[in-house]
Amino acid sequence: MQNLESLDVSGKRVLVRVDYNVPMQGGVIQDDTRITASLPTLNKLLQGGASLVLMSHLGRPKGGPDPKYSLKLVADALSTALGRPVQFIASLPGSDETLAAVQQLQPGEVALLENVRFEAGEEKNDPALTAKLARLGDAFVLDAFGSAHRAHASVSGVASQLPHAAGTLLQTEVDALDKLINNPVHPYVVIIGGAKVSDKLLVIENLLPRVDKLLIGGGMAYTFIKARGGMIGESIHEDDQLDLARRLLGEYAGKIMLPTDVIAADAFSEDAHTQVVPSGEIPDGWQGLDAGPDTVRAYTAALQGAKTVFWNGPLGVFEFAKFAGGTNAVAEAVAHLGAGTYSVVGGGDSVSAINRSGQSSKVSHVSTGGGASLELLEGKTLPGVEAMK
Incomplete structure (x- = not known):
């Protein structure tokens, strides 16, 4: 450019x-x-x-x-x-x-x-x-x-x-994200959250061959959990993505990590009653709204020693303080990985979480582009970038 x-x-x-x-x-x-x-x-x-x-x-x-x-x-x-x-x-x-x-x-x-x-x-x-x-x-x-x-x-x-x-x-953005695609330093760990698999499907498919671990959280995790036979109660999921989720779990079983436990609620509300349950045993009438404590520990452990990290999307219903614990824990973990790790945070909620932690300066790059970041990581050509060449 x-x-x-x-x-x-x-x-x-x-x-x-x-x-x-x-x-x-x-x-x-x-x-x-x-x-x-x-x-x-x-x-x-x-x-x-x-x-x-x-x-x-x-x-x-x-x-x-x-x-x-x-x-x-x-x-x-x-x-x-x-x-x-x-x-x-x-x-x-x-x-x-x-x-x-x-x-x-x-x-x-x-x-x-x-x-x-x-x-x-x-x-x-x-x-x-x-x-x-x-x-x-x-x-x-x-x-x-x-x-x-x-x-x-x-x-x-x-x-x-x-x-x-x-x-x-x-x-700066293009250079920073290019390091996540071309010759990233390993171990390479990606955390993908948010509501829908379909929103980030192309990113997941493009990054999976390149990463060592893909940690999945947020609403999209329940599509994967259901795909492997788990009971997800009323949790958000996409039935039309189940076959895809099964395929990815089969092809990349050693790379994909899913929540092992969740904070389930009896309503989509800040004031809902909650309980911690195994991720594949959510009772009828209940829905998973955040990562559970075992999941937070496992994801934090998976990040240790990583040399390249990309995080996009919350691990729970970040808008409700009661269900922001998983997202905040990941923000803390990413911020404390140290100078030897190249870390990129992108996506509105992820950026807000790292900013609220007061430690965004400890992350290598905080991306300002949600959709643009994802499309670049999908391998797409961005019209604005092309116009600058």
Whole structure:
């Protein structure tokens, strides 16, 4: 990929696609990792004498303005993080009003556009919108790794219209994840959690031949447990993935680890009654909502001595504090593996857990891209990455 060194940005207006799709609740940003992750690129461009026009999306608006998904609060947070004013431009990104506003920017000044997905043509990679967005800058930098797997107007579309380069974050992400695929140092341990096997099937299939151990947790574990004849009560599972789970268990029996015990609940609720039971003996009317203590010990032990570790997805219903113990334990274990281990954490809940543990600095790399990370690890080509070559 072309990097920032290939762009002369002095006195130029640089259009930067960032990923500020931050978790928001009650008008409060819950985790600013994606904002702070963009600062190295922004500071480098500003030090080079550029003015910056930042584009991002937030949430999933239906191709039109929706106050719930406005980036106004993000502009305020970015201003604090960047240590300089950030102008928020509330008009649609492709409008003449937005163009007029950014044309007034002076070197060293920063503007954040309103949610680019308010434009109906964004996700369609509409050529007309691409042309309008390209008017906003003299050069383009893609630093939104979390959106690099999307062939959208603001991601790969604009790159075809302007001199372009990959930002520091995008380059770092691609390099970090490449180490998980090409010649990883062994022993190599992967922890995969989350609700559905189908969501991460391709990652599992692509990584299994490369890893020494694959630790499976979260809701997807119950599909595997049922596939080998276990009783899973009312636990979430996918019947249409049972044959696949049986095949993987047969082919990679020595690599795949499943929970041996779980914390079962009589309802999907923070206030549910709970009991610890063997993972294949969950009573009718009960459901597994977290890894049990024996599983936590076994998974922690399996991580010891690993030289390469990748973790994506929670081991339980992380949203409920009562069922976050397994996820938090893995966060602690990964953080304490030491300098001799190359460790990567990706996925919203996993990132939140490692951040809450206060030890994210002890992990080699915390990925900002959920879907993009997974697609890269599936072996897919990312449109945004290709556009930077």
